[in-house]
Amino acid sequence: MAARTSRPAAWTRFRHGEFECTVVSDGILEMGPARDNFPEADPAEIDALLERHYLPADKVRLHQNLLIVDTGRQLVLFDTGVGRSPDLGRGFFGPQTGQAVASMRAAGFEPADIDVVAITHAHPDHCWGLVDEKDQPLYPNARIVVSDTDFVHWTDLSRVDTAPNQHMKDHYVGANRNLLAYGDRVVRVGDGYEVAPGITATATPGHSPGHLVYRIESGGQTMVCWGDLCHHYVILLQHPEWRFQFDYDGPAATAQRKRIYDLVESERHAVFAYHFPFPGLGHLKRDGDGYAWLPTDLELDLPQTRKDTSA
Numbered sequence: 001m002a003a004r005t006s007r008p009a010a011w012t013r014f015r016h017g018e019f020e021c022t023v024v025s026d027g028i029l030e031m032g033p034a035r036d037n038f039p040e041a042d043p044a045e046i047d048a049l050l051e052r053h054y055l056p057a058d059k060v061r062l063h064q065n066l067l068i069v070d071t072g073r074q075l076v077l078f079d080t081g082v083g084r085s086p087d088l089g090r091g092f093f094g095p096q097t098g099q100a101v102a103s104m105r106a107a108g109f110e111p112a113d114i115d116v117v118a119i120t121h122a123h124p125d126h127c128w129g130l131v132d133e134k135d136q137p138l139y140p141n142a143r144i145v146v147s148d149t150d151f152v153h154w155t156d157l158s159r160v161d162t163a164p165n166q167h168m169k170d171h172y173v174g175a176n177r178n179l180l181a182y183g184d185r186v187v188r189v190g191d192g193y194e195v196a197p198g199i200t201a202t203a204t205p206g207h208s209p210g211h212l213v214y215r216i217e218s219g220g221q222t223m224v225c226w227g228d229l230c231h232h233y234v235i236l237l238q239h240p241e242w243r244f245q246f247d248y249d250g251p252a253a254t255a256q257r258k259r260i261y262d263l264v265e266s267e268r269h270a271v272f273a274y275h276f277p278f279p280g281l282g283h284l285k286r287d288g289d290g291y292a293w294l295p296t297d298l299e300l301d302l303p304q305t306r307k308d309t310s311a
């Protein structure tokens with residue numbers, strides 16, 4: 001019998017049309033006070049907003065939900081978490097992070113099974129998990145899909161000297177280390193690139209110069225895997241104009257949020273959100289001047305309906 005201290009598993013599974021989708025967690029980023037993360041918000045107003053939603057204003061938590069889509073022909077992994085590097089990655093973000101491979105194995109996958117890694121943007125929590133502790137490729141059989149714009153920007157080590165602080169310097173060093181490890185297996189793409197049948201990249205520059213979201217279509221259903229288009233399911237859905245501290249171009253990031261929010265709401269598309277509460281699957285509904293998050297009701301593996309047990 002499982003110990004009563006057990007928590008829910010760090011992976012789950014759902015169907016999207018003909019595709020089987022698995023979500024594995026890389027762990028949680030503890031970001032500190034909301035007012036530091038969203039510096040353009042009125043401090044009293046953002047604290048009150050969180051309190052109304054039963055959330056602590058001094059402890060913003062960002063999940064890291066990695067999506068694995070089995071198209072029937074290929075396994076496509078979207079983003080990789082912070083990795084386990086002792087100086088970058090988990091060494092920086094703490095022991096709650098860098099859990100991607102352990103979660104993946106718990107869900108029945110090995111890194112060698114992955115055919116494609118599709119990166120939304122080349123920030124630490126999305127591409128630093130491409131290599132292992134020794135900077136060797138963790139996904140030996142995968143090609144790596146990344147926006148050409150982000151590749152050029154974030155692997156450019158000439159930007160290290162002028163970066164404003166050590167953390168920003170590390171952004172360039174980490175992206176360079178992780179992406180260049182894959183040599184010619186990196187595929188540099190732009191708007192409209194087809195990752196696999198049914199999976200297409202859409203350019204959404206703002207949070208990062210080459211940020212991509214991925215449209216995943218199967219059996220008449222559409223889901224938008226939106227990376228860091230939106231970091232927080234209350235703050236940036238209610239206030240898309242409240243810039244996140246790491247937005248590269250604040251006004252552009254806000255414009256892309258409004259554009260994609262309107263698209264998924266009006267077309268009734270599902271959303272897969274990297275940083276939302278696990279597993280990050282849901283829909284948007286208009287709510288006042290912003291939007292509300294409606295998590296999707298997932299099927300459970302109920303013990304007395306399993307074919308493989310005598311329970």
Ligand SMILES: [Zn+2]
Pocket residue numbers: 123125126227228274275
């Ligand atoms: Zn992120």
